[in-house]
Amino acid sequence: MTFRANSPHARDAAHHLHPYTNMADHEAIGPHIISRGEGIYVFDDDGKRYIEGLAGLWCAALGFSEKRLVEAAHKQLDTLPYYHNFAHKACEPTIELADYLINHAPCEDMAKVFFTNSGSEANDTQIKIVWYYNNILGRPEKKKIFARTGAYHGITLAASSLTGLQYTHNAFDVPLKNFLHTQCPHYYHHGEDGESELAFAKRCADILEQQILDAGPETCAAFIAEPFLGAGGVIPPPQGYFEAIQIVLDKYDMLLIIDEVISGFYRTGNRFATQTYNLKPDLITIAKALSAAYLPIAGVMISKKISDVINQGSKKYGMFGTGYTYGGHPVPAAVAMETQKIYDEMNIGDHVNMVSHRFAERLKQLGGHPLVGETRGIGLIGGIELVRDKTDRVNFDPQHKVAPWCANKMTELGLIARPLFNDTIGLCPPLIITDQQIDDMFDILEQAIDITHKDYVSTL
Ligand SMILES: Cc1ncc(COP(=O)(O)O)c(C=O)c1O
Incomplete structure (x- = not known):
């Protein structure tokens, strides 16, 4: 295709490296x-x-x-367009949002929220928290994280190591060390002849258990899952799946990270899919519909068990040494809080x-x-x-x-x-x-x- 000189199409094709786009085709067909x-x-x-x-x-x-979200952003931009949350500083919209999220968490023992800008950063942070937790507990060898083939957890080096889709790995030298993938729980393709859904779910858990035994349970730290696989093809869990997986995780003292980036905030009808499927996560990833996507904001919800260990870590190392310049930015936080109010009112x-x-x-x-x-x-x-x-x-x-x-x-x-x-x-x-x-x-x-x-x- 030939583009009109200096048109947006020509400028985009020439100068914009697009995410998840065939760039050779893009230069020819434009945006x-x-x-x-x-x-x-x-x-x-x-x-x-x-x-x-x-x-x-x-x-x-x-x-x-949604005009209310535009107004919420405008009002916050007019009041305090930016502030950070490092070194004991805080801003009101971020406090209000963290408090709201913990008060509406899908399980009682959620204690804290750590804010990031994207789902990928949030999952990256999940890994850091799991590693930090095990280091503070004096078991530095317990580091391996299991995800599923077909899973999508984002694209930072660590998050794309969790993602189980080949197109996110091609030529990027991921997955990194300590990331393993287990059976995709898609009954339609992977269930065997005559095998019930329940039996398939149990077999998925058995496969995970065998991988843990092969890797050495003392080296296995956590399992991450979307409640239903999203980008991997919208695959709800087979009957009995999470129940069977949870037994394995409990047996080997592994944490459960539930990635609610797509499923969170009413996609399944409940506020969280953790409620829909009766899950027992230690850590939850949130993003996307948190702010209805009007501004970027994401986060990690942390259970008390882990939050207590982070506090122990501060006694040893001083500050919790991680944070993003824009983590908990007051403008997206105000928009996210307004989003939650709209969900509740509607x-x-x-x-x-x-x-x-x-x-x-x-x-x-x-x-x-x-x-x-x-x-x-x-x-x-x-x-x-x-x-x-x-x-x-x-x-x-x-x-x-x-x-x-x-x-x-x-x-x-x-x-x-x-x-x-x-x-x-x-x-x-x-x-x-x-x-x-x-x-x-x-x-x-x-x-x-x-x-x-x-x-x-x-x-x-
Ligand atoms: C389940 C899940 N986790 C994580 C991510 C990554 O989020 P982001 O694109 O905001 O980094 C996505 C993105 O679609 C996702 O679907």
């Missing part, structure tokens, strides 16, 4: 520029409207035009529980399509896996890029959704979506899958 938003819709620079079926990157929970959990019936119904209907192998989801998040062979559950050759082709077709038809691992289309719309808008979204999706089937798959 798709999104210019404004309204409710669940965004508009591109040609004025074309799209349903944002993934809430941006699983984050814009209140859509794209009873957003009740809304999600109501509209998720329509979402689940339409998702299930799609399961009958000849191109759809499995549909899965919970609350307002779903995955639609496109397969070559429905009976034998065989995926397409990834080189055919069937889900990306389908996603491009959806974009043409006015829906932005995301092609994920294994030709899965991910849906995670803003939580404010209505029944009618859910129908509109699925109507486009169905049409795009039909066209993909007829016009593209038939040519492969």
Whole structure:
């Protein structure tokens, strides 16, 4: 494509290194520029409207035009546009937010929040905390962290070492030492013939236990999991999974880190998916819908057991020697606090529980399509896996890029959704979506899958 000289497209293609983008292609095709938003819709620079079926990157929970969040940011910018939280300093919005989060934590023993700017930084901090904890407890060899194949935990060196997706590792020299990956708990693909979901879940836990024994339990520190895998294909846990895993973690004195970056703040209908699945985390990662994505803020929620050890560490080393210049920045903190007030006033959990019936119904209907192998989801998040062979559950050759082709077709038809691992289309719309808008979204999706089937798959 030739760009008009000095157009935004030309300048972007020439000068902007994009995240998660094929840069060779990008220089040729340029960007798709999104210019404004309204409710669940965004508009591109040609004025074309799209349903944002993934809430941006699983984050814009209140859509794209919530004026109260703009006002909250403006008011805080006018009062104190920046201050930090190092060396006993604090600012009011950050205090209010930490207090609110701990008072609304999904388990009683959460004690403190440490703020970061992104989910990746928060998961990086989780690892530092786990290592610090074991060093202070006098067991410096207990450092290995287990994550799952297919997991997504971010992209700092340590967070991408946790992530179990090859495309985040290619040529980056990760995973680093002390990071291990265990079985992806996807029953549809990894359950064996005649094996029940419960038996599969137990087998996942047995595999983890064997890996711990092979590594040496005295060297194994923690296990990190998203309540449902997100970027790995929207995969809810099989029945009995976390119960079986928790038994193994307790047996070898390992911590459980639950990554609620996508699932937190009502995606499953509850404030946290920790409640939905009755989990017992020692540490929780939060981000995204914490501020409805209007400003970057994330964090780590820390249980009392760990917070007490951090205090012991301060007696030995003085200060807790980690922190980000913008960690707990007062402006995103004020926006996050306003976001929480809006969720509470709207009873957003009740809304999600109501509209998720329509979402689940339409998702299930799609399961009958000849191109759809499995549909899965919970609350307002779903995955639609496109397969070559429905009976034998065989995926397409990834080189055919069937889900990306389908996603491009959806974009043409006015829906932005995301092609994920294994030709899965991910849906995670803003939580404010209505029944009618859910129908509109699925109507486009169905049409795009039909066209993909007829016009593209038939040519492969
Ligand atoms: C479950 C999960 N954890 C961590 C991250 C990383 O968050 P960020 O992109 O804010 O660094 C993501 C991003 O999508 C995520 O889905």
